[in-house]
Amino acid sequence: MGTAAVICEFNPFHNGHRRIIARAREAGAERVIALMSGDYVQRGAPALFSRHVRARAALLGGADIVLSLPARYSTASAETFAAAGVAVLDALHSVDLLVFGCEAGDPGSLIKCAEYLAEEPADYGEKLRRGLKRGLSYPRARAEALPEYSDILRHPNNILGVEYIKALIRSGSAMRPVPARREGEGYHGEAISEYSSASALRGRILRGDMSSVRIAVPKEAAGIYEAELLEGRVLSGQDFSAVLGEKLMSAEDVSDLACYEDVTEDLARTMLKRRAEFSSFGGFAELCASKSLTASHARRALLHTALGIRRGEDGEYGLVTQVLGFREEAAGLLGRLRAAAGIPVVTNPPADLAGLKAEAGRTFSEELRVSDIYRAVMSVKTGDPCGREIAEPIVKV
Helix, strand or coil: CEEEEEEECCCCCCHHHHHHHHHHHHCCEEEEEEEEECCEECCCEECCCCHHHHHHHHHHCCCCEEEEECHHHHCCCHHHHHHHHHHHHHHCCCCCEEEEEECCCCHHHHHHHHHHHHHCCHHHHHHHHHHHHCCCCHHHHHHHHCHHHCCHHHCHHHHHHHHHHHHHHHHCCCCEEEEEECCCCCCCCCCCCCCCCHHHHHHHHHCCCHHHHCCCCCHHHHHHHHHHHHCCCCCCHHHHHHHHHHHHHHCCCCHHHHCECCCCHHHHHHHHHHHHHCCCHHHHHHHHCCCCCCHHHHHHHHHHHHHCCECCCCCCCCCCEEEEEECHHHHHHHHHHHHHCCCCEECCHHHHHHHCCHHHHHHHHHHHHHHHHHHHHHHHHHCCCCCCHHHCCCEEC
């Protein structure tokens, strides 16, 4: 039997995620690896709970090993997020299946769309450029250039699924894609049911409403979340307002902001022009959004600014992953994975950091730094000492 992987955020881990892990086992996987976003997620926000808390919930929910996808990639566009995730998993030389959720009734339609995009036909590229020149955002311009796939590309999970398959095609990966159709509420659905959206659950958790959340998450995860809420250990983008505000107010010119990932010169000018209107992280993202710049792009750019994640030259930042946690019975797989991997798999940060090559070292040092920022913001909120990320032990269950 083989090994499956899911590229995930688990923000928070819920019944739909548990179902995807079950689907991986139905597809023939003996073990399931979760490559999970660290302390920051793709929508341009801090994760609700720390990466170690979310790793424990994932392990108790059925994952065997939880690895971290560094913030540089976990907070990127869907294309970069998917490509980096596939590249990390491919480099492990241990994964047979890539399982992911989707809204498509016909998973084959995702494959057809991905194959088309992987080829980048000239007529599609021209239509896309025309849309962008007219001031459309990238998602709208792409949908207009691909009318035959517009229904598929209206759904966030479908978009990620297409990007995963496209990355598999372009990299020549031997991993087989296994789409798992989403059950219950839609991606942005706010109703609470057995299969609620992560968005709905985040809203309830931030309001302290665990009574409704329990319906939609595994019992073990609910206990973890309740304990964190009781101690006030939960974050949202608004908690990073002061961190972002300092960066905005200390900038002297466009170059001081355009150096950050996803911040274009036009966006940097907007940020400088409107910084006197700054009042909060989320509010400023809405001020910066426009017809050609989605609110999600603005949030990612502002998060990169707050965290100091700079735009990197080709090859400047290398792939690396860290073991956040594992089930004791999967220790053998972890050992084999580390031996076979073509990239660093960190298990002992203080010792492993010193031996990393320059490119991977830059990525991992950055990851430790931004996770320390997460811990510091959490500490301000709770009043507890923040500690250091480099000293956090691996989660074992």
